[in-house]
Every structure is written in structure tokens, then in C-alpha cells.
Amino acid sequence: MAYSSKLLDYFENPRCAGELPDANAIGEVSNPVCGDVMKLWLKVADNRIVDARFKTQGCSAAIATSSYATEMIIGMTLSQARAVTREEIAEALGGLPQSKMHCSVLASDAIRTALKDFK
Amino acid sequence: MRRIYLDSNATTPMRPEVAAAMIPLFSEDFGNPSSIHWFGQQAKSLLDEARQQVARLVNAESSEIVFVSGGTEADNLAIRGIAESQKAKGRHIITSKIEHHAVLHTCKDLEKQGWEVTWLNVSPDGLVDPEAVRQAIRPDTVLITIMHANNEIGSIQPIEEIGAIAMQADVYFHSDGVQSTGKIPVDVKKLQVDLYSISAHKIHGPKGVGALYVRKGTPVKPLMTGGGHERNRRSGTENVAGIVGFGRAAQLARERLESETEEMRQLRDRLESGLKARIPSIHINAEKAPRLPNTSNIMVDFAEGEGLVISLDLKGVAVSTGSACSSGSLEPSHVLTAIGKTPDEAHGSLRFSLNAMNTVEDVDYVLEILPGIVERLRELSPYYKRA
Numbered sequence: 001m002a003y004s005s006k007l008l009d010y011f012e013n014p015r016c017a018g019e020l021p022d023a024n025a026i027g028e029v030s031n032p033v034c035g036d037v038m039k040l041w042l043k044v045a046d047n048r049i050v051d052a053r054f055k056t057q058g059c060s061a062a063i064a065t066s067s068y069a070t071e072m073i074i075g076m077t078l079s080q081a082r083a084v085t086r087e088e089i090a091e092a093l094g095g096l097p098q099s100k101m102h103c104s105v106l107a108s109d110a111i112r113t114a115l116k117d118f119k
Numbered sequence: 120m121r122r123i124y125l126d127s128n129a130t131t132p133m134r135p136e137v138a139a140a141m142i143p144l145f146s147e148d149f150g151n152p153s154s155i156h157w158f159g160q161q162a163k164s165l166l167d168e169a170r171q172q173v174a175r176l177v178n179a180e181s182s183e184i185v186f187v188s189g190g191t192e193a194d195n196l197a198i199r200g201i202a203e204s205q206k207a208k209g210r211h212i213i214t215s216k217i218e219h220h221a222v223l224h225t226c227k228d229l230e231k232q233g234w235e236v237t238w239l240n241v242s243p244d245g246l247v248d249p250e251a252v253r254q255a256i257r258p259d260t261v262l263i264t265i266m267h268a269n270n271e272i273g274s275i276q277p278i279e280e281i282g283a284i285a286m287q288a289d290v291y292f293h294s295d296g297v298q299s300t301g302k303i304p305v306d307v308k309k310l311q312v313d314l315y316s317i318s319a320h321k322i323h324g325p326k327g328v329g330a331l332y333v334r335k336g337t338p339v340k341p342l343m344t345g346g347g348h349e350r351n352r353r354s355g356t357e358n359v360a361g362i363v364g365f366g367r368a369a370q371l372a373r374e375r376l377e378s379e380t381e382e383m384r385q386l387r388d389r390l391e392s393g394l395k396a397r398i399p400s401i402h403i404n405a406e407k408a409p410r411l412p413n414t415s416n417i418m419v420d421f422a423e424g425e426g427l428v429i430s431l432d433l434k435g436v437a438v439s440t441g442s443a444c445s446s447g448s449l450e451p452s453h454v455l456t457a458i459g460k461t462p463d464e465a466h467g468s469l470r471f472s473l474n475a476m477n478t479v480e481d482v483d484y485v486l487e488i489l490p491g492i493v494e495r496l497r498e499l500s501p502y503y504k505r506a
Contacts, residue, residue, distance in 0.1 A: 003429075011426070012433065017499055028501065034443040035462050036423065039501035057500035059425035059444035099449070 003060065004094025010064035015071045020053040027114025033102045036062040040070065040110040044118050049073050049081055054110070061096055061103035065089050069107035078118070081111055120435045123481045127321075128270050128298060128414060128472035129439060133364070134323040140367040141325065144360035152357055153346070162359050169366025173330050176369040177296070177315060178306040185331045185352045186362050190297040192342070193316035193331040194221040194264075196353065197293040200339030201262045201314070202229055205291070209259025210234040213290075215247050215276075216457040218266050221316075222295055223453070226264070239265075244408035245274030245458045249281050256288045263292045267299035267315075271441055271454040271470060272405040273414030275303065282311030291337065297321055297329075301372040302380065302411050313337045319361065323474070324368030328361035379475035384412035386473055386482050391415050393486040398493050404458065404468070413474065416441075418460070419467040421503040422496040427469050430492040436485055441468040 003011075020041035028039040036058030043051040052074050056066040069089050073081040086104040090096045096104060124132065144165070150158030152166045167181070174181045187193050202212065214226050216238050226236045237255045241247055247265055256263075263285050268275045278294050285292035293314035299305055301322030307315050315332040319325055333339055333352065345354025391403055400420040419427065424440030431438055439445070441452030442465060451465035460468075471485070497503040 008429070008433065011429065014499065033449050035466050036444065037501060055499055055501040057421060057496075057502060058423050059442070060429040062423075062444070063426060063496075063499060100444075102449070103444075 002097045002100075003064075007061065007064045007093040007096075010067045010093065011060040014063060014067035016053050016067060016074070017055065018053045019055065020051060023053075025114045025118035027110045027112070027117055029106060029109040029113050031058070031062070031102065031106050034059070036103065036106055038062070038066050038106045038110045040066075040114045042073075042114050042118065044078065048077050049075065056106070058106065059100070059103060061100045062106050064093055065096075065104045065107045066110070068093055069111060073111060078115055082115055084108055084111055121484070123436045123477075123484060125471045125473060125477065125481065125485070126437045126439050127474035128273075128470070130320045130326065131323045131474045132476060133325060134368060134371055136371060137324055137364045137368045141360045141364040144363055148359075152359060153348070165363050166357055166359055169362045169369075172366035172370040172373075173317065176305070176373045177300065177317065177332055178308055179315075179332045180335065182350065183307075183332055183335055185333055185349045186357055186365075187329050187331055187353055188327055188358070189320070189329040190219070190295070190316050190318035191221040193297075193318070193329045194219070194293075194295055195225050196331050196339060196342055197314040197316060197333075198222065198225045198229070198262065198264055199342060201291050201293070201337075202234060203340035204338040205261035209257075209261045211237070211257050211260040213237045213239065213252060213255045213260060213263045213265075215239045215241055215265050217241050217245060217269055217271075217274075217454045218264070219270055219295055219297065222264055222266065235259075241274075241457055242408075243459050245269055245272045245405045245454070246408055247276050247281070249277050249284055252281050253284045253288075256284075256290060260288070260290050263290055264294070265292075266295040266297075267305070267310075268296075268303070268411050269405075269454060270298045271452055272416045272458065273298075273411035273472075274405040275299065275409040275411065278310045278312065285313075286311050298411060298414075301369075301376070302383070302413055304376065307332050307334070314339070319365035319368055322368050322372045325361045325364040328358050328365045330365070375475065380412050382475060383473050383477070386477055386479065387413060387415050387471070389479070390471060390473075390482045390485060391417075393482070394489065397486060397490045404455070404460075413472055415471040417469050417471075418464055419469060419493055421500045422467050422493050424466060424468045426496050427467075427492060430496070431485075431489070434488050434492075436488070439470045439472075441470065442466050
């Protein structure tokens with residue numbers, strides 16, 4: 001298997017999956033390379049992400065990185081969340097095969113897109 | 120964990136009889152078939168027997184079978200061999216948009232070297248129109264190469280009709296028979312092909328060996344120079360062990376073809392009707408076309424193929440997908456694109472390919488676990504609304 005057991009765990013048992021009815025920032029992005037789609041709901045209060053949920057239609061790496069990124073930004077300040085990189089997400093899940101590196105861009109893009117939505 | 124293998128268009132397990140036939144070749148029967156002494160002649164007679172077994176499977180003469188390293192080499196030898204030998208006559212080749220990469224990339228390479236290639240479209244069911252072949256033929260056409268059965272969706276091309284057209288136009292005709300051989304009856308004389316590729320490991324034989332049927336008198340320029348083995352068509356000391364295994368696999372495929380074809384078809388149909396009954400919004404590719412009895416290519420809306428493959432693998436079931444997410448190139452399968460599927464549709468493709476060793480229990484296990492896997496992935500999709 002080309003994936004780490006941690007990544008497979010986040011794929012099989014995704015944390016923070018679902019929608020957030022009281023979200024005040026929503027971002028939806030699609031990966032132009034392979035067509036994967038991610039939607040991210042954020043609840044922001046006092047310049048901080050207090051809750052987050054995601055939905056992703058995509059491969060195992062896309063789902064796992066979506067889930068991990070959503071979980072990690074809860075509790076972060078907006079500037080901290082904005083600074084999350086795709087490399088960081090991929091590395092935290094034990095790295096991705098070269099051909100799957102583009103999958104992690106979905107999550108980092110979704111975070112930035114959702115934050116842009118927050119006014 | 121229980122492991123179920125449903126990826127037999129990729130490769131098949133060797134039959135025990137095949138492995139057993141190969142064993143002596145690794146010890147006492149080690150001779151070089153080109154040697155005139157006892158050891159060599161012993162190997163030679165095994166080679167001859169295997170050649171006859173492979174020839175019989177496709178109704179060819181023994182002398183028309185050239186052993187090579189596999190399907191890819193067979194395709195290369197056929198296409199480049201004719202292109203090279205016929206280049207004074209013309210440099211035009213006709214093929215389809217759904218060929219295996221061994222044909223597709225070989226034709227692309229020839230295009231770069233100055234040959235012209237006509238890439239025929241296929242119908243939404245994955246079929247080449249023989250009339251389109253006829254119309255594509257020009258005075259400088261030297262080769263038509265159309266696969267017999269497609270590896271991804273299983274559609275079976277009207278090879279006999281195309282063969283008649285090629286014969287009438289006096290153009291050499293190659294067909295990649297890697298997926299069809301051993302799954303449906305193949306008769307090279309009836310098909311009127313001049314060249315036909317076969318791979319051993321797709322018919323429960325070993326990897327690293329295949330054959331090209333070369334109809335008597337067809338001028339194929341060898342790819343390699345050397346000792347002139349295989350009647351000057353493929354130099355290099357023969358892979359005797361592999362070839363003997365191939366021969367045995369071919370013999371067993373021929374003996375069991377009728378019963379195994381029917382068994383596979385029943386399992387495949389059980390799988391498809393079961394999936395349709397249990398999972399809403401799925402579509403079967405090439406469903407209405409003449410199709411290999413072992414192949415089922417489905418598209419699942421609101422789920423992605425690579426995720427489905429990994430989920431099934433985690434539960435012990437091996438299948439494959441044409442989704443961009445599983446390929447190194449990040450492009451969806453050229454076959455699904457050619458039958459008119461959008462990248463989005465191809466995204467959710469799943470290929471099941473069975474072999475004669477699969478059981479009802481294998482299929483029922485998939486029917487038991489796949490609905491839950493699909494539902495789980497759909498629940499994660501931002502676009503999916505539960506019915």
C-alpha cells in the first residue's frame with residue numbers, strides 16, 4: 001500500500017466530516033488536475049476558528065487530507081489557519097506518493113477560500 | 120483476511136498444472152533449444168509442443184506462432200514490423216482511440232517518425248464501426264490495428280468484419296488479442312487477421328511470455344538482431360520455462376473455454392444485477408455491446424474510483440479503476456473518454472474482471488460490502504443528496 005496507516009485511518013474514519021449549520025464562512029474548491037471537490041464550513045468567533053466540518057468527493061488521499069486539515073485548524077487563529085501549507089498536511093499523514101501530492105492542495109486551498117468568505 | 124481477486128484483466132493467478140509443468144525446466148530440462156545435443160533437443164521438443172498448444176488455442180499453424188516476452192512486445196513486433204517492412208509502399212496506419220497503451224504509444228511513436236495515423240472513434244458502447252475502417256483506407260495504408268476486446272470495458276470489436284475489409288483492400292491487419300484469448304473463442308482464420316497478439320499471464324500462465332501469430336507470408340521486420348531464433352522473427356534464446364507454462368495454460372484454456380466462459384458470465388451477471396439492485400445511481404459501461412464474459416466496468420455517481428478501490432482493498436477485494444486519481448498521469452482513462460464519458464463520470468469508474476477460479480462467494484462478498492462503501496463515500500460528497 002502506497003499510503004501510511006495514519007492516512008488510511010483518516011480515510012476510513014474521517015474526523016470532522018459533515019456540514020456545519022451555523023457556519024459563518026464556507027469555502028468550496030475543486031482540484032483542476034483530477035476533479036476532486038472539497039467544501040469546508042467554518043465557525044469563526046473572536047478571530048479564531050471554533051469549529052469546522054468538511055465534505056469531499058475525491059480519492060482516499062483527498063479525503064484523508066481534508067479531514068486532517070479540518071481537524072487541525074479548529075482552535076487556530078485566522079492567520080495561523082491561513083499559513084497552513086499543503087506540505088505540512090501531507091507530511092503529518094506520513095507523506096504522499098509523488099503522484100498524489102496534488103491532493104493535499106485541495107485542503108489548503110479550501111481553508112484559504114473559506115477564510116476569504118469570512119467578512 | 121480473506122482476499123478476493125477480481126482484477127483478472129490485469130493479470131491472472133497461474134493454474135497449478137501450469138506451475139507444475141514449468142518446474143522441470145528449472146532443473147533437469149535446462150537445455151538451449153538451439154543446441155544439437157540431447158539437452159538441447161529435449162528443450163526443443165518441449166518448445167515445439169508448447170508452440171502447438173498455443174497454435175491450437177487460436178487455430179493457427181505451429182510455424183505461425185512467434186514467442187515473445189509478452190503482449191507489449193507482440194504489439195510492437197506486429198506494428199513496427201509491418202511499418203518497417205512496408206514503408207516503401209506507404210506510411211499510413213489505421214487504429215482506434217481505445218487501444219491498449221502498447222498499441223497506442225507505438226502508433227504515437229510512429230507518428231513522430233513520420234507515419235500518419237488515423238485514430239478511429241468508437242460508439243458510446245465502445246465499438247469500432249467497420250464502415251469507418253473501410254472509409255479510412257487509403258492507397259498508402261499499410262496496416263490496420265484494432266484490438267479484439269477492450270481491457271477496461273470489455274467491448275468486443277467486429278474483427279471478422281474488419282478482417283474481411285482489410286483482406287479485400289489488401290492491407291495487413293493486426294489485432295491485439297491479449298484480453299480476448301482464453302475468454303472467448305478465437306480463430307485467426309475466421310477472423311482473417313494477419314497478426315494477433317497473445318499474452319500468457321492473462322490466461323493463467325506465467326508473466327514475461329506471450330506470442331504473436333504471424334500468418335504465413337506476412338513480412339514482419341524483427342525488432343532485434345541476433346541469432347535468428349523463431350524463424351528469424353525474434354532473436355534471443357527462448358524463455359523455455361515460460362513458454363512451456365504458456366503452452367500448458369493455452370491447452371487448459373482451450374479445453375475449459377466453453378464451461379469457464381459460461382461460469383464467468385454467470386458470476387459477472389450475478390454481480391451486475393446484484394449491484395444494480397443494491398446501489399442506486401450506477402451505470403454499466405458497454406452494457407449493450409458484445410462484451411467479454413468476465414468484465415464489468417461500472418460508474419458510480421458521487422463517489423471516486425480510487426477511494427472505492429482503496430476501500431475495497433482494505434476489506435480484501437482487489438479491483439481497479441479508470442479514475443484520474445489512480446493514474447500517474449492524472450488523466451482519466453482514454454477509453455472512458457473515447458466512449459464519451461466526462462472526466463467527472465470517469466472519476467467514479469470501477470472495473471471488476473473475473474477469472475474461472477472466482478466463486479459465487481467472492482461475488483456475494485462484494486455485493487455485501489460495496490453498498491456500504493459507496494454509501495459512506497457518498498455521504499462525504501458535498502454534492503450527494505440522499506434519495
